[in-house]
Structures are given as C-alpha cells and as structure tokens.
Amino acid sequence: MDFLTDPFTGEIGRNALAEVLLLALVCGPLGVWVVLLRHSYAAESIAHAALPGLVLAALIGAPLLLGAAAGIVVAALAITLAAREARVGSDTAVAVAVTTLFGAGVILALRPEVPARLSEILFGDPLSVTGTEIAVTGALALATLGALTRLHRPLVLASFDPGAAGGLGVRTGWAETALLVLLAGATLVAVQALGNLLVVALIVGPGAAALLITRRLNLSLVVAAAFAALAGMGGLYASFYLDLAAGASIALAAVAMPALAGALRLLRPRRLGPRPRRTEPHPSHP
Amino acid sequence: MSQLIRMAELRGGYTPGADAISGIDAEIGASQTVAVLGPNGGGKTTLFRALLGELPHRSGTVELHARVAYVPQTERARLDFPVSAFDVAAMGTYADAPWYQRLGPKSRRRAGAALDAVGLSDEADSLFGELSGGQRQRVLIARALARDARILLLDEPFSGLDHVSAARLEEVLAALRADGCALLVATHDIQDARSFDRVLCLNKRQIAYGAPAEVLDAVTLERTYGSELITLPDGGRAVVIGHHTH
Numbered sequence: 170m171d172f173l174t175d176p177f178t179g180e181i182g183r184n185a186l187a188e189v190l191l192l193a194l195v196c197g198p199l200g201v202w203v204v205l206l207r208h209s210y211a212a213e214s215i216a217h218a219a220l221p222g223l224v225l226a227a228l229i230g231a232p233l234l235l236g237a238a239a240g241i242v243v244a245a246l247a248i249t250l251a252a253r254e255a256r257v258g259s260d261t262a263v264a265v266a267v268t269t270l271f272g273a274g275v276i277l278a279l280r281p282e283v284p285a286r287l288s289e290i291l292f293g294d295p296l297s298v299t300g301t302e303i304a305v306t307g308a309l310a311l312a313t314l315g316a317l318t319r320l321h322r323p324l325v326l327a328s329f330d331p332g333a334a335g336g337l338g339v340r341t342g343w344a345e346t347a348l349l350v351l352l353a354g355a356t357l358v359a360v361q362a363l364g365n366l367l368v369v370a371l372i373v374g375p376g377a378a379a380l381l382i383t384r385r386l387n388l389s390l391v392v393a394a395a396f397a398a399l400a401g402m403g404g405l406y407a408s409f410y411l412d413l414a415a416g417a418s419i420a421l422a423a424v425a426m427p428a429l430a431g432a433l434r435l436l437r438p439r440r441l442g443p444r445p446r447r448t449e450p451h452p453s454h455p
Numbered sequence: 456m457s458q459l460i461r462m463a464e465l466r467g468g469y470t471p472g473a474d475a476i477s478g479i480d481a482e483i484g485a486s487q488t489v490a491v492l493g494p495n496g497g498g499k500t501t502l503f504r505a506l507l508g509e510l511p512h513r514s515g516t517v518e519l520h521a522r523v524a525y526v527p528q529t530e531r532a533r534l535d536f537p538v539s540a541f542d543v544a545a546m547g548t549y550a551d552a553p554w555y556q557r558l559g560p561k562s563r564r565r566a567g568a569a570l571d572a573v574g575l576s577d578e579a580d581s582l583f584g585e586l587s588g589g590q591r592q593r594v595l596i597a598r599a600l601a602r603d604a605r606i607l608l609l610d611e612p613f614s615g616l617d618h619v620s621a622a623r624l625e626e627v628l629a630a631l632r633a634d635g636c637a638l639l640v641a642t643h644d645i646q647d648a649r650s651f652d653r654v655l656c657l658n659k660r661q662i663a664y665g666a667p668a669e670v671l672d673a674v675t676l677e678r679t680y681g682s683e684l685i686t687l688p689d690g691g692r693a694v695v696i697g698h699h700t701h
Contacts, residue, residue: 205536318554318555319554319555321554322546322549322554325538325546325549326546326549328533328536329532329533329538329543329546330527330531330532330533330546332525332527332531333525333526333527333531333532333595333598335507335508335509335525336507336509336523336525336599336608337524337547337549337550337598337602338549338550338551338602339549339550380537383537384537384582385537385538385539386536386537386538386542389537
C-alpha cells in the first residue's frame with residue numbers, strides 16, 4: 170500500500186494534499202449550487218476576469234490574492250455598467266467585459282519583465298503552496314461552509330421555485346448575489362493551486378457529476394465534496410507517478426467526473442437515472 | 456362565518472403612480488371560494504402579490520385574519536431539482552425554524568400531515584419531478600398547508616391537467632373549503648367559475664365582485680375580457696388566452 174502514501178511522505182506532498190482536500194470541501198458543494206442555479210458561465214468568467222489583476226500583481230511583486238481580487242472587482246463593475254444598457258443584456262455584458270479583461274491580461278503577461286510565475290498563475294501549482302496559503306484556504310472553507318448553511322433554504326427556493334419564496338416567508342433576493350460572492354472568494358483562493366484557467370473545473374465538474382447520480386439535494390452536496398476530493402487526490406497521484414503538471418491533472422480528473430457519472434447512470438438506469446413522469450392513477454383503479 | 460380577508464379601495468402596482476390594479480373592494484370569509492377572473496395582464500397576479508405583501512406600491516386597506524400562502528402553477532417549479540414530495544411540503548415550514556437548525560420533528564410532522572391532507576402520503580419519498588402534473592399541484596398545495604396558511608392563492612391550478620387529475624384536485628379543494636380555508640383561484644374558465652361561492656372580475660380595476668349568478672352576465676364579461684371574449688355557437692362564452700408573461 171506504499172504507493173498510496175508515497176506521494177505524501179514529504180512536506181510538499183502533504184501540503185498539496187491538505188490544500189486540495191480543503192478546496193474540495195469548498196468547491197464541491199459550491200459547484201452543486203452553481204450548476205443548479207445555472208451559473209457555470211459566471212464561474213468561468215470570474216476566473217478569467219481575474220487574469221489582468223493577477224499578472225499586474227506578479228509584475229509589481231504584490232500578493233496574487235490581492236491582484237485577483239482587484240481584477241474581479243473591475244470585472245464586476247464593467248459587467249454592471251454594460252448590463253445597464255437593456256439592448257446589451259447581461260450575457261453579452263459578461264462576454265465582452267471578461268474577454269476584454271482576459272485580452273488585457275494576456276498583453277500584460279507577454280511583457281518580458283513578467284516573472285516566470287506566470288505559468289503558475291495560468292495553470293496553478295498545488296505543489297508550491299505554503300503553510301500560510303493552506304491556513305487561508307482552511308479559513309475560506311470554514312467561512313464558505315458556514316455561509317452555505319445560512320443560505321441553504323433561500324438557495325433551495327431561489328433555484329426550485331423563486332416566485333413562491335416570498336409567500337413562504339423566505340427572502341431569496343440576496344441569496345444568488347451571496348453565492349456569486351462565495352464563488353469569487355473560492356476562485357481567488359483556488360487560483361494558487363489550480364490556476365486561472367483551470368480553477369472552474371474543480372467547481373463545476375464534481376457538482377455536475379454529483380447531480381447526475383444522486384436523487385436528493387443534501388446527498389449531492391456531500392457527494393460533490395467527495396468527488397472533488399477524489400479528483401484532487403487523483404490529480405496528485407497522476408502528477409507524482411506520471412510526472413504530469415499537478416494543477417492540470419486535478420482539473421482533468423474533475424471534468425472526467427461528469428463523464429464517469431453519466432456512464433454509471435447508463436449502467437444503472439433504474440437506480441440512478443431519471444424515471445418517467447407519472448400519470449394520475451384512475452380513481453377506479455387505485 | 457368569520458371574515459378572513461377585507462380589501463377596501465385597494466390599489467397598487469410595481470412603479471409609483473402606475474397602478475396595475477385599483478378599486479378592489481371585497482370581503483372573503485372562511486370556507487369561501489373565490490374565482491378571480493380576468494384577461495392576461497388584467498391584474499390577477501398583482502392582486503395576489505398585494506395580498507402577500509409583495510407589491511412595491513400599494514394603498515388602501517388589506518386586512519388578513521389568517522396566514523396567506525401562494526400556490527404557483529406547477530410548471531413554474533424546476534422539475535429537475537433533486538427534492539422529494541416531502542421535501543417540497545417541508546419548504547412550507549422553512550420560515551419557522553432558525554437557519555442554523557435542521558427542521559425539527561414538529562416541522563416534519565406538519566409537512567407529513569399536509570401531504571396526507573392532499574392524499575399524497577404514499578408519494579412522500581417520490582421525486583417531485585417524477586410525479587404527474589396533478590400530483591405536483593397537490594404537493595404545492597401541501598407546501599402552503601404546511602405553512603399553516605388558511606388563505607390559499609392558487610394560480611390557475613387546473614391548467615394543463617387531465618380530467619382525472621382535475622377531479623382529484625377539486626376533491627382536495629373541497630376538503631380544504633370544508634376545513635375553513637378561504638381559496639382564491641385565478642382562472643380563465645368562465646364555466647368553472649360558476650361553481651365558486653364568489654367571482655371577482657378584474658381588468659386592471661375591479662369590474663365586479665359577488666355571487667356567480669349576479670356577476671357572470673354578458674356585460675360584465677365583456678367589460679372584463681374585451682376582445683379576448685368570444686361567443687360560442689351554443690351561446691356560451693369562452694376566453695381566447697394569449698401568451699402569458701409575468
């Protein structure tokens with residue numbers, strides 16, 4: 170069984186494992202809500218919009234976290250301003266603002282004075298996380314899980330039946346905004362390990378996979394965290410034994426999850442698949 | 456018969472100065488059923504939102520002597536959402552438990568009793584999206600009952616139901632009426648409205664309110680529906696329902 174523990178005998182491996190497991194706790198459940206509320210596009214956009222801020226932070230030697238946060242704030246302002254024009258619409262506003270910011274980030278990134286950290290920004294490197302970064306991820310995990318518990322009922326109604334929420338005494342207006350803030354926070358913290366281009370995989374992949382093979386919301390939240398943890402560990406094993414980039418391996422494992430879940434559902438359609446809608450039993454044949 | 460709702464000179468809308476409904480005067484008692492008739496955009500949903508306290512701009516009087524709950528059309532709920540019939544009924548108790556607490560035994564009992572009241576105890580564990588349209592509509596009524604609501608606002612509950620499902624739903628509504636609930640039902644079905652205790656005709660303002668025999672005449676229907684009303688070859692009236700947006 171040494172092959173299971175070998176990748177984590179050194180401090181680098183142990184740190185990477187702690188980081189991806191904490192990220193799994195955040196990204197798995199968050200991903201279920203992102204998929205249910207159909208915010209996968211927003212999840213990808215938030216990550217890409219952070220690029221110019223990240224590159225600028227790398228250029229001036231500031232913490233990457235601050236740079237990414239500044240990038241996301243600029244993106245949010247640009248999207249809000251563009252979406253005010255009714256003929257543009259929010260989807261187009263997101264597409265234009267994010268592509269512009271991503272383009273600006275690439276132009277900055279191609280400058281000769283950008284340090285070698287750039288590939289780390291784009292693709293992440295869980296093997297380089299420090300104890301401080303793990304502590305930050307741990308704090309984020311606690312805060313996110315606490316917030317998701319607080320938001321659970323408003324999010325259920327916001328995604329299942331938003332029109333009826335007020336009549337049930339539950340306010341949902343702020344719940345989706347709060348979810349996007351949590352998403353931005355998770356993206357910021359996960360960029361170090363998974364990179365600007367790949368972070369969305371650990372959010373959307375396990376969440377989508379869990380929803381494919383579970384029939385209850387609470388179970389899907391737990392299963393998504395477990396899938397994200399499996400993807401994280403699978404990526405680290407692949408990196409160790411096959412000498413692959415760790416961040417990219419984790420991202421690939423995460424996006425493979427929905428495909429595996431779909432295949433599993435095909436193999437066990439009665440247990441996992443959708444069942445046909447009923448017709449009302451006739452009163453004379455109860 | 457105790458009074459559950461009193462509306463007097465009620466008017467309001469979504470932006471200041473632009474009333475979507477006006478001149479609403481009605482008293483509704485326990486065990487009364489009210490058909491709310493009107494064209495699309497005539498103010499049926501706005502009236503419900505005023506009763507729910509969700510209308511941004513409102514003046515006049517609304518007195519409610521019992522808790523009110525809205526029962527949406529089943530098509531407005533997500534059918535791919537991973538919740539059981541019991542989970543949906545339990546949503547009616549969400550506001551009663553603090554956010555950090557799981558739903559307690561009392562809430563679970565109320566959700567179970569509400570499902571029982573609509574005849575769906577056996578389907579408690581079934582996924583909401585896998586139930587028939589009529590069963591889903593009854594689950595949404597159970598959710599309102601779990602909220603301890605005695606005033607139910609139902610948005611076209613018979614829309615899209617086959618006659619077996621519609622008959623079962625009618626049984627449930629009759630039982631709720633017998634139990635003392637006031638039921639306001641938004642509907643386009645003029646013939647069906649004749650079976651209600653009262654009819655409220657709305658076309659941005661209240662056209663008429665009273666017993667069906669007094670209210671449902673040609674002049675009132677013409678004023679309520681305008682060009683959406685057609686006369687059938689047998690002399691009956693029908694409404695042409697246009698595209699509905701909220």
